[in-house]
Amino acid sequence: MVNRRQWLYGVGLMAGAAAQPGIGFAKDNQAPQPSEHRGLDLSEFEPKSMLQVHESRVERARFPVLDFHTHITTSAKSEKGVDLAAERKYLGTPEELLAVMDRRNIRAMVNLTGGYEKSLGEVIGKYDRAFPGRFYTFAEPCYERWKEPNYPQLQAQAIEQAHRQGARGLKILKTLGLYLRENITSGELVKVDDPRFDPMWDACGQLKMPVAIHVSDPVAFFAPTDRYNERYEELNNHPDWSFYGGDFPSNAELLAARNRVFTRHPKTQFVVLHVGNFGENLANVAENLDRYSNMTVDIAARIGELGRQPRTARKFFEKYQDRILFGTDATPHGDEVPQQVFNDQLYQIYYRFLETDDEYFDYAPAKIPPQGRWRIYGVNLPETILRKVYFENAARQLGVTG
Ligand SMILES: [Zn+2]
Numbered sequence: 001m002v003n004r005r006q007w008l009y010g011v012g013l014m015a016g017a018a019a020q021p022g023i024g025f026a027k028d029n030q031a032p033q034p035s036e037h038r039g040l041d042l043s044e045f046e047p048k049s050m051l052q053v054h055e056s057r058v059e060r061a062r063f064p065v066l067d068f069h070t071h072i073t074t075s076a077k078s079e080k081g082v083d084l085a086a087e088r089k090y091l092g093t094p095e096e097l098l099a100v101m102d103r104r105n106i107r108a109m110v111n112l113t114g115g116y117e118k119s120l121g122e123v124i125g126k127y128d129r130a131f132p133g134r135f136y137t138f139a140e141p142c143y144e145r146w147k148e149p150n151y152p153q154l155q156a157q158a159i160e161q162a163h164r165q166g167a168r169g170l171k172i173l174k175t176l177g178l179y180l181r182e183n184i185t186s187g188e189l190v191k192v193d194d195p196r197f198d199p200m201w202d203a204c205g206q207l208k209m210p211v212a213i214h215v216s217d218p219v220a221f222f223a224p225t226d227r228y229n230e231r232y233e234e235l236n237n238h239p240d241w242s243f244y245g246g247d248f249p250s251n252a253e254l255l256a257a258r259n260r261v262f263t264r265h266p267k268t269q270f271v272v273l274h275v276g277n278f279g280e281n282l283a284n285v286a287e288n289l290d291r292y293s294n295m296t297v298d299i300a301a302r303i304g305e306l307g308r309q310p311r312t313a314r315k316f317f318e319k320y321q322d323r324i325l326f327g328t329d330a331t332p333h334g335d336e337v338p339q340q341v342f343n344d345q346l347y348q349i350y351y352r353f354l355e356t357d358d359e360y361f362d363y364a365p366a367k368i369p370p371q372g373r374w375r376i377y378g379v380n381l382p383e384t385i386l387r388k389v390y391f392e393n394a395a396r397q398l399g400v401t402g
Pocket of ligand 1: 069071329
């Protein structure tokens with residue numbers, strides 16, 4: 001048995017040399033001494049690319065941007081992955097956000113996690129109403145009341161109330177399918193297509209509130225956290241992100257349940273976040289887009305996936321140019337998740353990916369690529385597609401003009 005620590009030694013620099021005795025490290029035909037040539041711990045490995053290629057700096061997006069996926073506020077209380085309070089934590093003031101937005105040509109941000117009830121109204125007052133056209137807020141389901149026998153009706157009414165308060169859509173976190181249980185934090189997992197949510201989906205359709213839905217997670221999170229896992233370091237840093245084992249459904253089961261919801265609610269618009277939650281398999285995302293006309297996707301926190309398959313990604317943008325929304329998952333002061341920290345640099349990386357044909361650059365403002373050790377390539381989209389992806393497709397979902 002090799003434990004995790006032991007196998008980390010030997011990954012990277014040592015592995016190749018050790019496998020080929022006599023090459024590289026051997027001096028005077030002597031075998032390398034283990035003490036001289038200790039392997040390097042993967043966490044210490046910070047290779048500097050020797051590749052000399054053109055580097056574009058894209059200070060501002062070529063066209064105004066509507067970032068459909070940000071988290072300006074979050075729940076003040078959660079337990080075992082389930083948010084249990086309407087009260088919000090405020091992560092960034094409008095003033096500090098607007099400074100970055102103005103520098104980077106971001107006309108508006110959608111704050112997906114606005115919560116519900118009175119707290120939702122407060123968020124809308126502080127952002128949407130105080131700075132018209134710059135912020136839009138989405139509501140979230142109230143899982144606290146899940147156990148009440150008339151939950152389906154209560155939740156549908158809560159959507160109507162959120163609409164009256166000024167919420168522009170509904171956000172579903174991965175809580176549904178992976179954390180919410182029959183007794184909220186215990187018992188069987190509640191399925192994504194549980195019929196008790198049907199009135200909520202219908203209410204969103206009737207009120208023309210798009211549903212921004214996150215189901216499942218990167219497919220590597222459903223595989224063992226071992227030497228073969230391409231996101232080993234990330235899962236090692238965040239062991240609670242692994243959905244391998246236990247009573248978790250598979251990625252395929254989660255997506256199948258999600259797709260049944262799309263079929264049952266054809267009048268409801270679903271924006272499936274993170275490239276349809278399957279950026280690793282664009283053929284699958286394309287198949288679903290072809291099948292469900294009420295489905296669109298955003299690209300939030302997945303330029304790492306899109307940019308490592310730039311030719312396939314470019315074709316995907318061309319074919320689905322009317323159904324892909326710009327999003328980042330930006331979280332003010334979210335420094336521990338650099339792929340979604342709200343700052344100038346994050347937006348410049350997204351713009352570089354979309355607007356240039358630069359090669360082999362970092363997909364996140366971080367020393368070590370946080371979602372897997374690879375780099376990305378730009379897709380160099382033409383202006384017509386850029387306009388749609390940056391703004392028009394999201395504006396249509398929100399009923400916003402210009
Ligand atoms: Zn998000």
